[in-house]
Amino acid sequence: MPIGTPPRAPSSRRLPPSVAIALFACASGGNSEPLRLVAEEPHMGVVVRIEAYAPAGVNPARAFRAAFDRVEDLAQRLSSYRDDSELRQVERKARQSRTPVSADFARVLGHAIELARHSDGAFDPTLGRVTRLVRAGGWGAAVPGPSALEGAWKLTGWRHVELDPEAGTVFLRRSGLQLDLGGIAKGFVADETLEALQSGGISQALVSVGGDIAAGAPPPGKPGWSVAIDQIGDRGDAEIQLLLRHQAVSTSGSRERYFLLGGQICSHVVVRDDASCTDVSTAVSVVASSGLDADGLATALLALGRDRSEALLTHYPDVQVYWASRGRASARQPR
Numbered sequence: 001m002p003i004g005t006p007p008r009a010p011s012s013r014r015l016p017p018s019v020a021i022a023l024f025a026c027a028s029g030g031n032s033e034p035l036r037l038v039a040e041e042p043h044m045g046v047v048v049r050i051e052a053y054a055p056a057g058v059n060p061a062r063a064f065r066a067a068f069d070r071v072e073d074l075a076q077r078l079s080s081y082r083d084d085s086e087l088r089q090v091e092r093k094a095r096q097s098r099t100p101v102s103a104d105f106a107r108v109l110g111h112a113i114e115l116a117r118h119s120d121g122a123f124d125p126t127l128g129r130v131t132r133l134v135r136a137g138g139w140g141a142a143v144p145g146p147s148a149l150e151g152a153w154k155l156t157g158w159r160h161v162e163l164d165p166e167a168g169t170v171f172l173r174r175s176g177l178q179l180d181l182g183g184i185a186k187g188f189v190a191d192e193t194l195e196a197l198q199s200g201g202i203s204q205a206l207v208s209v210g211g212d213i214a215a216g217a218p219p220p221g222k223p224g225w226s227v228a229i230d231q232i233g234d235r236g237d238a239e240i241q242l243l244l245r246h247q248a249v250s251t252s253g254s255r256e257r258y259f260l261l262g263g264q265i266c267s268h269v270v271v272r273d274d275a276s277c278t279d280v281s282t283a284v285s286v287v288a289s290s291g292l293d294a295d296g297l298a299t300a301l302l303a304l305g306r307d308r309s310e311a312l313l314t315h316y317p318d319v320q321v322y323w324a325s326r327g328r329a330s331a332r333q334p335r
Contacts, residue, residue: 032056033056033220034053034054034055034056034204034220035053035054035060036051036052036053036219037050037051037052037053037054037060037064038050038051038052039064039068041068041071043068043071043072043075043209044071044075044079044081044186044189044209044210045081045210046186046209046210046211047208047210048068048071048189048193048207048208048209048210049207049208050064050067050068050193050197050205050206050207051205051206052064052197052202052204052205052206053202053204053205053219053220054201054202055201055202057201058200058201058202059200059201060202062200063196063197063200063201063202064197064200066196066197066199066200067193067196067197067200067207068193069196070192070193070195070196071189071192071193071209074104074185074188074189074192075189077102077104077105078104078105078108078181078185078188078189079185080128080131080132080178080179080180080181080182086101086102086105087105087179087181090105090170090179091128091172091177091178091179094170094171094172095172095175095177097171098162098164098167098169098170098171099169099170099171100168100169101168101169101170102168103168104188104192105170106163106165106168106170107188108181108184108185108188108292109125109161109163109170109179109181110163110165111184111188111292111296112125112158112181112183112184112296113125113158113161113163115184115296115297115300116158117158118300118312118315119300119303119304119312120311121158122271122300122303122304122308122312123183123184123296123299123300123303124156124157124158125158125161125179125180125181125183125184126156126157126158126160126161126177126178126179126180127156127180128177128178128179128180129152129155129156129176129177129178130149130152130153130156131180131182132178132180133148133149133152134149134259134266135259139259140259140260141259141260142259142260142261143259143260143261145261145262146261146262149261155174155176155177155178156177157174157177160172160173160174160177161173161177183252183269183295183296183299183300184292184295184296184299185295186209186210186211186212186250186291186295187209187212187214187248187250187290187291187292187293187294187295187296188291188292188295189209189212189291190207190208190209190212190213190214190248190291190295191214191248191290191291191292193207193209193214194207194214194215194216197216198216203216203217204216204217204218204219204220205217206225206227206244209291211250211251212248212249212250212291212294212295213227213244213248213249213250213291214247214248214290214291215227215244215245215246215247215248216245216246217245217246218245223243223245224243224244224245225243225244225245226241226242226243227241227242227243227244227249228240228241228242229241229242229249229251229285229322239322239324240285240322242287244287246289247287247288247289248287248288248289248290248291248293248294248295249285249286249287249288249294250285250286250288250291250294250295250297250298251283251284251285251286251298252269252283252284252298252299252301252302253282253283253284253302254266254269254283269299269302269303271303281325282302282305282306282323282324282325283302283323283324283325284298284301284302284306284321284322284323284324285298285321285322285324286298286301286319286320286321286322287319287320287321287322288316288318288319288320289318293316293319294319297312297316297319297321300312301313301321306323306325309321
């Protein structure tokens with residue numbers, strides 16, 4: 001469940017604010033109407049895209065720069081790819097003693113632990129040793145073999161993570177645990193990017209963090225943001241059309257991120273006993289009130305599978321779920 005694949009092209013160097021805005025600015029209407037802006041920057045191995053309408057009197061360059069800086073700040077805290085991230089430091093220190101963590105880290109980890117409990121471990125924030133093994137050669141590559149994977153699975157277990165939200169500390173009660181918040185963090189990043197834009201005076205915005213999408217207030221004169229979801233077909237062939245306002249949507253599937261085990265294609269959403277390799281043609285999209293919920297649930301549901309999903313969803317009655325697989329599709333609306 002990694003946050004993203006290691007950066008290739010474009011470069012992970014952040015763009016100056018004037019460049020990031022000017023490349024994608026699209027004026028709309030007269031001077032009194034909101035200015036439509038689109039900006040992109042590479043972060044966490046994915047493209048972060050912001051589309052927004054800036055009202056008169058707002059400095060859009062400052063607001064966009066603050067939003068992208070917030071993305072970078074969270075990547076520094078939550079990424080399992082970066083050796084200098086807060087996550088990696090917690091792994092090293094929290095094996096010996098209770099280790100102070102940031103409020104952002106505690107919030108995401110606490111939500112991940114709650115989701116692990118509700119999903120009976122299908123979602124597990126301690127799969128870092130497994131996910132780093134399966135992605136070591138790059139997505140699409142073969143892992144060394146079942147024995148190596150089994151050895152990594154033995155060093156997992158969300159119940160061995162002790163989070164004290166009031167004290168703001170984490171303790172890992174099992175030696176060798178490695179963390180991975182990638183199955184939930186991009187949704188949180190999308191939420192926080194929206195929040196940063198709103199703090200800068202821009203509320204009409206849509207944020208995409210490698211496909212995890214969070215929508216704020218709708219565009220001028222529109223009931224919501226029109227979002228097309230491409231789940232399992234050819235890239236660009238959308239199966240779902242959504243209209244979002246103050247909502248988020250996240251999709252989990254294995255069309256582009258998978259690994260090979262014994263000649264089988266296996267999902268990047270890893271499940272024990274080779275269950276990741278049984279059906280990689282399935283995808284699930286979740287619409288929720290926050291990216292934190294949508295991203296984590298999409299990951300957990302794909303790990304559980306459609307037939308075992310209802311018990312988990314009783315804890316999240318207000319979400320919309322869209323399943324897709326070859327020759328079979330279904331939707332679950334809020335209760």
